[in-house]
Amino acid sequence: MNLPFILFFICALLAVLGAVLLIIAREPIHAALSLILVMIALAVLYLLLGAEFIAAVQILVYAGAIMVLFVTVIMVLNAEAEERTDFSKIAKWVGLPLGFVLLFAIAHWLYRAHVGPVVASGAGIPAHALSTWDLSTELFRHYLFPFEATSFLILIAVLGAMILARRDE
Amino acid sequence: MTPAMAEQFVNLQRLAPEIALCIFGIVIMLADPFMPREKRRALGWIAFIGALVALVGVHMTAHSPGLAYSGLINNDAFSVLFHLIIISAAALVILGSFDYLDREGIQRGEYYALILFATAGMGILAGANELLTAFVGLEMSSISTYVLVGFRRRAPVSNEASVKYFLLGSFATAFFLYGIAMVYGATGTTRIDEIQAALQNSLSQEGHLPALSILALGLIFVGLGFKVVVAPFQIYAPDVYEGAPTPVTALLASAPKAATFALMIRIYSVSFASSSDTWFWVIWISAVLTMFIGNLAALVQTNVKRMLAYSSIAHAGYILVAFAASTEFGVAAVLFYLAAYVAMKVGAFLVLAHLGQQDERRLSIQDYAGLGIKQPALAACFSLFLLSLLGLPATGGFVGKFFAFQGALDVHSSHGAWFVWLVVLAAINSVIGAYYYLRVIIAMYFWSPNQDYVPTRVAPAIAVALVLCAVLTIYLGILPGTLHSAALTAAHTLALH
Structure with a gap:
């Protein structure tokens, strides 16, 4: 349990949390703010992989420029809380379970590919910083x-x- | 000339068609604001000339095979032949668009510029030797077509089609991109040839393929399956094909399909050749589903444009039959099928572009009752395309199907029996398809003429495009040898197993 390992879990969880909030938020501005959380968490993950430049660009371009654009558009359009129509039955009863199947399939393959230990041990980081x-x-x-x-x-x-x-x- | 300059010169030469298309696209964009409305048709001619210049460019690239741009572009015979198919399709569509756009009051330069840019993107897709390059090409063609689909802005159905296509298309592209990331994770490279070597390597050292590569295969199939419209990713196609301006439908149904199949062959048959036992089943199931869904749904359509949309789904299924074989003969069959398919499908949709009349309100089968008496030449042309789609001997469609089924039957692997079943199912589907193609022909020749349908004169430009499509369809049906041997040579350069 070293610091990068703990940091990885915190940021990974934050990124997932932000992504889920982004989808379920009803106010567009809340969705935009959740996206910033995802972007910043991702920037930290890049930093942990030894990609300082990408991390900086991630903050500058995505969390900075693109998010300003999003927020401005939301303000200009004066977008209000979205109105939810009834989901289609197929989406609810077939789409949702299939979504979970896909999630677990991807998780299973990633687990089998032994990506986790490589990342956690820092073996994936190039010898000299990129x-x-x-x-x-x-x-x-x-x-x-x-x-x-x-x-x-x-x-x-x-x-x-x-x-x-x-x-x- | 210094070596560096010489290298750049070769790079440019091997990319000549795309460069020509982009330059002409920009010229049209710049000229558009200075053209008075009634003279904008001239921009269409500039676009047509651009496509012809690009065809000359293809001729240039054919004499200079090899890699370009540090190996990211592979200008082999395979790429050259696909360029020929794609750019010819675009040229025919441009020729068929002039009068349609005039009639709908949407004659704008951007339309032609977007077609040229989309074609350049498809060219990159067909010649890409690296997945990120392919991605950029795919997006160039996709984003252009999203806009083209919504070009009839006053028609709600066109807007709906555009939004649907954009949302689902972006989603599918994300899957493709995720797949590329997985490929990179599994092999450490995104180059087609290096992926093959890396997978072979891990197969011989560890005895199995990296788990990530299998995941990547699935994700890439979602992304590309959407673009070539195969089941279960076909849901959007009928709505989008029906809502798009008909010449755009002609383009959508032909060129992007061909370009994406080129990339699929490079990825599945070359990069992932060592895992063909795994993906064979995915393709097999998808092919069967695609053929049945396309043909059965087409049976009940009364709107001819929508029927042809379902028919193009069914044809993607026939192409998958040859694709599943993944042999040299199979790849050549895919190439030949696509060439024949482009000729007959573009022809059929351009006939509809004319017959639909203002606001595309004449697309029902009843509207074409007795067309054989009112407009014999046009009806004969339409019948030829429909018969070729059906697969009647002496048309390109028949020879294409023949090679495709032959390619699948020639496979001598452990899956041999399954290929026989695949061909049997494809043959059953061809018979189902006969019903709805023949129904339109019967309506044109045997139903009593529809009195309130007043035919309009076929404009010269569209007539030329239709004659070219018809000649090509018959030529490929009677003298398929030239193209087929070229296709075999092209397939040979891929160095399949």
Whole structure:
């Protein structure tokens, strides 16, 4: 029972808790705040894996910029508590049990894959910390193509948002 | 020229079709605001030229096979052939869109730009040698099509289809992404060829595959199964296909399906070849479900567009039959089937794009009663596509089915008997399918003409697209040799076991 081990469990539980709250919250703003909890907990998990840069970016981009955007949108739209309609019967009686089956299946396979002990012992952490230098070398040399293609992806998303938001001529 | 420059030049050359498509897409986007409304049709022609230039680009890439961008793109014969299918489908759809958009009053440059971007994404998907690259390609094509589906903004049904497709599509993509993460966890790489080596390695050292890789296979099947519309992920398809503007439906039913099958072949038959005993059952069950659901549901449809949507589900099932074989002949059969399928399906939907008339209100089978007398040429064209979908000899559809079933029967593994059963079930399904295809043909030729249906003249652009589809359908049915040998060569380059 060392400190990283305890920290891992606290943050992992917080992340799951935040994710569940995100789904069951009725007020959009509560859902957004739960998402911040998930993001911060994830950032700590990245830190435990020795990925300082990713952890910092996680805080800056997700917990920072993207969440500000979410909250602003919720305020601009003046979104109120969501109205729940009756769930479909299929979703309730078939979907929910199947969801649990999937959850346990994933948990079972992860357990069989012995991921846990590797992470807990710190064996998964690279010998030398992954520096920003390493990351950028990978990103801009090896993975240059998907990086560039992503800019087209964003262009498409902007174009799509523009079409859907525009008033009819 | 320095070596680094030479390498960059080769990289660009091997990506020529995508670059051409993206450049033309941007040109259309930039030109759109400066075009007066009534002249926007010219943007469609620019898009069509863009697709033709991309086809020239495919010709260029065919002469320079190999890896590009540090091995993330694999420009082999397999990728080249898929590019040919995808870009041809896009070109035909663009040609069939001009008059539809004019009629619906939604003639906009963005429509064509999105089609070109989507096609570029599908090209990346077909040529990807690495899963993250494939993911970016998949998203490029998906996000473009989400918007295209909702392009008839005044029609509630189109908006509904767009929202449904977007929500479920994003959900499916998340599964695919989760699968990639599991693959990386199991093998430490996301490259198609390296995954294969890593799995072989752990199989020979530990005697079994990593547990995570099996989980990954399942998650990836959810993500990609959604995109190729196979059971049990087909629920959304009829609504989305029916709600989308008909030329977009033609695109949705053809090109993304082909591109995603290309990726599925690379992942399942190449990367995960060593676990084919595991995934065989998933594909077998899914194929049977897909064929039966598609065909049985199509039987009761009165809306022809919705019927063709169910028929495209059934066809994904036939393709899975060949896919399950995972041999060189099976992969070639998938390729051939997709080429024939694109020709007949795009043709059939473009006929509907014309026949639907304003606001797509003429899609019921009663509307087409007596069409054979009113518009003999169009009815003959439609009948040809329907007969090819049915699998009548001397059409592309028949030869495609023949190769697909042959591919499944040729497998000499421990599952041999199950492949025979699969083909028997597929044959039964082809017979069920005959009913609903023939019903439309009978309505067109033998029912008394519908008096309040006034046919409209077929515009030249759509006529050219239909003739091209018809010629291709007959050509593949009578002279399948050229494409089939090309498909076999393409399958050979994958180095299957």
